[in-house]
Amino acid sequence: MGNIQVFEKIAPNYENDERRKIAKIIADAIRQQNPQGNQQTAIDYGCGTGLVGMESLLSNLYQSLNRNGQLLIIDFDYNEAIVSDNVHSGFKQQELIQTMKKIGFTDVKSTTFYHGSQLFMNQDASLFMLEATKN
Template structure:
């Protein structure tokens, strides 16, 4: 996944109060789309230090925290151990480089991850294959923001364009909404965030 080297360096100081707050807001947006998930499995894709997934782990039968950064994974492992969470596991893997054939799940969520992914269509296609029939992909990310200029991340997404791309891949029943606007939350700029739910 994009920018792994940068996340390796900041893993042990990643959990700022701002990131914890944004993760809480993102978790609640995701939670609003969960239906009868107690017997279902989930993947927190691009989980970082697990801030979002740990807010949702009790909603599922089991959860895999997946990221490309070993340092981030170590933070998650420590939290899982400290909190004595029994239904969680970790996987260090890069979906941008290869497919993960042994993985299947009912729910995948990714919060502020898509903007780091260079080839969006390829990764969304690979995630589609990992989902069980009827499974859900939930994306939380930034709305397109022309004030953000960066060579390392996308400057957000237009929801309608993302829906069109996902329908082309095979996702259906796609719904999305902007749910949060914050001050200086995206590369030092004011920005809004959307949540998108799509089904296989």
């Protein structure tokens, strides 16, 4: 089953109370990180199943940012219990930080900000926020 078919299959049931709760947790974390958000432009780019050319995508985002522009990435920490050809298993923060630096981002830092039960693919999981700046 291709990515589009997987998305089409899960999309009708994707929004539920638990997902709305997670969305609020993420929004609150972004607001805490950036209390002056009303003075900036934000783009929410969802990668769906996460099966994209990550380095290529990050390079394109880097090129699109203005000088001193900031990129926030919020995703799941790597979870070895997630084994699937249809979704990624989350990110290893240190590897992602190294990729960001390789692309040219500076002031790269990452922190786990939420742990939840059966949060990702019916497995306990944690969410992280990575911040990076284009100089």
